[in-house]
Amino acid sequence: MSLLEVKNLGIHFGGLRAVDGFNVSIEQGSLYGLIGPNGAGKTTVFNLLTGVYQPTAGTFFLDGENLTGHSTMEISHRGIARTFQNIRLFTKMSVLDNVKVGLHRHVKYSLASGIFRLPSYFRDEQELNERARKLLEVFDLYGEKDFLASNLPYGKQRKLEIARALATSPKLLLLDEPAAGMNPNETAELMETIRFVRDEFNMTILLIEHDMKLVSGICEEITVLNFGQMLAQGKPSDVLNDPKVVVAYLGE
Amino acid sequence: MKQLLSKKNLFLLAVIAVIYAVLFALDAQGFFSRQAKALLVPIGINIILAVSLSLIVGFLGELSLGHAGFMSVGAYTGCMLTVNLDLPMYIELPLAMLMGGIVAAIFGVIIGIPALRLRGDYLAIVTLAFGEIIRSIFNNLSVVGGSGGLNGIPKYSNYTIVYIMLVITIIVITNLVNSRHGRAICSIRDNKIAAESMGIPVVYYKLLAFVVAAFFAGIAGVLYGHNLGILKPSTFDFNKSIEILVMVVMGGMGSIPGSVIAALLITVLPEILRGLQDYRMLIYAVVLIVMMLLNNNAKFNSFKQRVFSKKAKKQGADLAKEGE
Numbered sequence: 001m002s003l004l005e006v007k008n009l010g011i012h013f014g015g016l017r018a019v020d021g022f023n024v025s026i027e028q029g030s031l032y033g034l035i036g037p038n039g040a041g042k043t044t045v046f047n048l049l050t051g052v053y054q055p056t057a058g059t060f061f062l063d064g065e066n067l068t069g070h071s072t073m074e075i076s077h078r079g080i081a082r083t084f085q086n087i088r089l090f091t092k093m094s095v096l097d098n099v100k101v102g103l104h105r106h107v108k109y110s111l112a113s114g115i116f117r118l119p120s121y122f123r124d125e126q127e128l129n130e131r132a133r134k135l136l137e138v139f140d141l142y143g144e145k146d147f148l149a150s151n152l153p154y155g156k157q158r159k160l161e162i163a164r165a166l167a168t169s170p171k172l173l174l175l176d177e178p179a180a181g182m183n184p185n186e187t188a189e190l191m192e193t194i195r196f197v198r199d200e201f202n203m204t205i206l207l208i209e210h211d212m213k214l215v216s217g218i219c220e221e222i223t224v225l226n227f228g229q230m231l232a233q234g235k236p237s238d239v240l241n242d243p244k245v246v247v248a249y250l251g252e
Numbered sequence: 253m254k255q256l257l258s259k260k261n262l263f264l265l266a267v268i269a270v271i272y273a274v275l276f277a278l279d280a281q282g283f284f285s286r287q288a289k290a291l292l293v294p295i296g297i298n299i300i301l302a303v304s305l306s307l308i309v310g311f312l313g314e315l316s317l318g319h320a321g322f323m324s325v326g327a328y329t330g331c332m333l334t335v336n337l338d339l340p341m342y343i344e345l346p347l348a349m350l351m352g353g354i355v356a357a358i359f360g361v362i363i364g365i366p367a368l369r370l371r372g373d374y375l376a377i378v379t380l381a382f383g384e385i386i387r388s389i390f391n392n393l394s395v396v397g398g399s400g401g402l403n404g405i406p407k408y409s410n411y412t413i414v415y416i417m418l419v420i421t422i423i424v425i426t427n428l429v430n431s432r433h434g435r436a437i438c439s440i441r442d443n444k445i446a447a448e449s450m451g452i453p454v455v456y457y458k459l460l461a462f463v464v465a466a467f468f469a470g471i472a473g474v475l476y477g478h479n480l481g482i483l484k485p486s487t488f489d490f491n492k493s494i495e496i497l498v499m500v501v502m503g504g505m506g507s508i509p510g511s512v513i514a515a516l517l518i519t520v521l522p523e524i525l526r527g528l529q530d531y532r533m534l535i536y537a538v539v540l541i542v543m544m545l546l547n548n549n550a551k552f553n554s555f556k557q558r559v560f561s562k563k564a565k566k567q568g569a570d571l572a573k574e575g576e
């Protein structure tokens with residue numbers, strides 16, 4: 001049984017079929033790519049898998065559990081975390097606090113503990129700081145832990161989003177164009193980090209990318225979307241040579 | 253225990269004690285004129301109101317125009333209790349504050365529920381309507397004296413009690429904000445969708461912010477009633493809510509010390525500048541507009557950070573380095 005099993009998932013906005021008949025199954029520990037031209041429906045797939053949109057057709061399972069129709073919060077609790085194409089950090093909070101929000105459910109002292117500063121507050125805050133430090137160090141962000149998130153340079157904001165998503169201890173991590181706006185050096189470095197995260201945390205990652213070369217470099221399998229439809233699916237080398245895919249990307 | 257007795261906390265405790273000692277000594281020396289002394293309790297009450305509202309406006313990021321409503325619910329509950337009970341003050345007053353706070357908190361839930369669905373302007377209108385409805389109910393409720401007011405409330409409030417309550421309010425709200433629960437509240441303000449994606453129970457934390465804020469507003473109301481000895485529905489009108497909001501906004505929204513200072517200024521200034529009484533609402537409006545414009549001004553924000561935060565200074569330097 002694969003970790004993520006998506007069956008015939010679809011949504012339409014009025015007349016527009018943004019995603020239609022989407023099928024995929026992703027094995028535990030794999031790095032999977034989702035590509036396609038602008039407006040193909042990639043982000044919409046993420047919004048469906050995280051309960052931001054409710055599908056008008058189809059179902060999806062994580063670890064055998066049907067998550068269709070669950071709220072965003074419930075899906076997060078069940079183990080899907082994501083980043084956003086248009087970065088959504090907690091801008092007026094520090095870098096450290098951003099990650100600590102991600103850890104919210106994993107170190108839980110009570111409201112009374114927080115207000116009256118009972119011993120569990122100090123113990124748990126220390127654990128929170130420690131766990132947040134480890135995550136920030138993976139992304140080389142610990143030096144900036146006291147910065148406001150909005151004051152980080154763009155590339156680091158993208159990394160902080162990944163760190164924050166990992167803090168929720170997900171089973172599946174969804175990354176929406178993590179390298180957008182980065183220069184080639186930063187991109188190469190980020191891809192290394194993503195591979196490292198997969199190996200280190202034994203994480204399963206579904207990644208949206210525009211750049212086909214980049215995806216084929218690190219993903220074991222990819223799916224190509226075009227106008228909400230699946231165009232091709234399989235090993236990068238096969239898929240990227242598929243004439244249909246070439247046409248969709250380069251035009252007739 | 254060790255952490256509770258940290259240097260920082262001992263220092264804070266010392267500051268709290270010194271402020272009180274100074275107040276007490278000045279009072280004992282007959283330093284305060286009658287008018288000045290009469291201001292001490294209202295200052296404290298307004299600080300409690302501003303700090304509690306800042307939890308909703310500054311940290312949860314929702315606009316509430318009904319804080320005077322919560323205050324009045326607490327005030328009437330607490331004062332009805334002391335008027336009808338015949339117990340010593342040291343039992344009656346704490347009981348009144350507790351009940352006033354709890355009943356106001358229940359109204360906090362009732363108002364918090366639409367807050368789950370509504371945002372921004374719509375929620376502001378709901379809270380505004382709530383304040384007005386509560387006021388007209390008290391206006392027409394003969395058990396609590398109707399528009400003539402509730403009379404014969406024992407004058408229990410004094411600056412010692414108010415000082416204790418304001419210290420408790422500040423500590424509770426500061427500690428709340430600096431805990432995992434407070435971080436959850438702030439994350440909703442900064443980005444609701446991201447907060448949900450991080451598994452934050454948004455519903456629970458929105459309600460929590462409203463409940464805690466209403467609880468302390470209720471206590472402030474009880475202290476208010478026991479200061480004047482009479483409660484009139486007309487004191488808890490829209491203007492009062494706006495006044496509290498102005499304190500929070502002037503204090504920089506999301507800054508508790510800022511709210512405290514603004515509450516102090518806004519209570520004291522009109523008394524000093526008697527001649528400006530007539531222009532009070534006009535001045536509030538101007539302050540609101542100016543602060544909103546400034547808060548949304550990038551240059552002013554970076555200026556503020558440079559001035560107020562050492563961290564920001566370091567940050568600025570680091571960023572500059574990176575830019576090179």
Ligand SMILES: Nc1ncnc2c1ncn2[C@@H]1O[C@H](COP(=O)(O)OP(=O)(O)OP(=O)(O)O)[C@@H](O)[C@H]1O
Pocket residue numbers: 013016018036037038039040041042043044045085
């Ligand atoms: N909430 C919505 N209401 C109406 N239409 C929507 C909504 N969300 C997405 N769409 C439409 O669905 C289509 C797919 O959008 P989506 O954002 O998923 O594309 P994408 O593949 O992520 O594109 P890009 O590469 O530009 O990020 C687009 O035509 C978009 O306009």
Ligand SMILES: [Mg+2]
Pocket residue numbers: 042043044085
């Ligand atoms: Mg997209």
